[in-house]
Amino acid sequence: MQIDETRKKADEAISRVVQPVRLERKSTFQFRCHPGVPCFTRCCRNMDIILTPYDIIRIKRRLGLTSDIFLSLYTQAEMLAEARIPVVRLTMLEEEGGRCPFVSAEGCQIYTDRPVCCRYYPIGMANLIQKEKKSGEEEEFFFLVKEDHCKGFEEQTVWTVDSWRADQEADLYDSMNRGWMELILRKKSFGEHTEMPEKARALFFMVTTNMEKFRSYVFESRFLDTYDVPEETLKKILEDDAELMTFGFEYLKSAIFGAETPVLSIRKEVLEREVNRIRKARKQLRQPQKGRPATV
Numbered sequence: 001m002q003i004d005e006t007r008k009k010a011d012e013a014i015s016r017v018v019q020p021v022r023l024e025r026k027s028t029f030q031f032r033c034h035p036g037v038p039c040f041t042r043c044c045r046n047m048d049i050i051l052t053p054y055d056i057i058r059i060k061r062r063l064g065l066t067s068d069i070f071l072s073l074y075t076q077a078e079m080l081a082e083a084r085i086p087v088v089r090l091t092m093l094e095e096e097g098g099r100c101p102f103v104s105a106e107g108c109q110i111y112t113d114r115p116v117c118c119r120y121y122p123i124g125m126a127n128l129i130q131k132e133k134k135s136g137e138e139e140e141f142f143f144l145v146k147e148d149h150c151k152g153f154e155e156q157t158v159w160t161v162d163s164w165r166a167d168q169e170a171d172l173y174d175s176m177n178r179g180w181m182e183l184i185l186r187k188k189s190f191g192e193h194t195e196m197p198e199k200a201r202a203l204f205f206m207v208t209t210n211m212e213k214f215r216s217y218v219f220e221s222r223f224l225d226t227y228d229v230p231e232e233t234l235k236k237i238l239e240d241d242a243e244l245m246t247f248g249f250e251y252l253k254s255a256i257f258g259a260e261t262p263v264l265s266i267r268k269e270v271l272e273r274e275v276n277r278i279r280k281a282r283k284q285l286r287q288p289q290k291g292r293p294a295t296v
């Protein structure tokens with residue numbers, strides 16, 4: 001209930017500051033953010049920041065923390081509206097005027113690893129909505145988020161959307177998060193009232209937020225007895241969190257949404273065992289029971 005009210009207020013605030021102008025990649029805007037602007041760091045409070053899986057990997061590595069500790073110190077879990085998938089939100093420090101835990105007088109303390117949402121600002125991207133309307137379409141567009149307190153718009157530097165994205169490393173973040181975005185779209189296509197079963201939700205949460213737990217799940221449970229994973233892939237995901245994350249997106253695509261993926265397959269013997277189990281169960285169902293005719 002509290003989350004819904006907070007979201008409603010956030011939506012109202014967004015609609016007040018979003019410029020109703022559609023920007024394309026070559027569209028220009030004037031903006032510069034630097035320590036000399038009178039509003040420096042003013043925007044780093046009361047921010048509505050959902051962390052992407054790649055954000056989590058970058059920030060926890062930057063802080064030298066495990067995912068478990070990072071998540072419990074800096075985030076809160078919630079269900080993403082509409083898609084109804086579990087995500088984490090960066091916790092703002094309410095007792096300190098809602099400031100971001102990473103802001104200091106000198107600026108962002110994790111600047112080179114800041115979340116993608118902070119990289120895009122003051123640009124917003126709306127490709128999700130377009131994809132939702134016509135499945136498979138890659139159309140995207142951008143818009144300006146222009147808040148009164150932001151004096152960056154009075155600076156003289158001119159950007160195109162593309163040059164801004166390149167400057168902010170947005171392409172790298174977008175390509176890293178693409179698999180996650182696709183999972184969200186898949187889930188959305190089932191409608192917002194379709195809830196994931198609890199087990200699937202827990203699996204989704206682990207794979208998209210906690211690389212240490214997911215790595216243990218792959219290498220220390222019966223995962224590799226069930227799935228055939230190429231040796232080359234195993235070598236990569238053993239050490240590299242970003243590789244493991246990308247592998248995880250493919251695994252979720254298969255395990256939760258039943259889609260095919262080139263990076264793993266159920267072992268033949270496991271599949272055969274399962275088919276035999278189902279056949280046996282069906283056969284038992286067909287056995288005539290006392291006083292009842294056999295099922296067809």
Ligand code: SF4
Nearest residue numbers: 044100102103108118
């Ligand atoms: S992560 Fe950095 S840029 Fe983003 S809100 Fe916090 S201090 Fe500001």
Ligand code: SF4
Nearest residue numbers: 033039041043150152
């Ligand atoms: S309000 Fe605008 S100009 Fe000021 S620090 Fe934030 S982004 Fe930069």
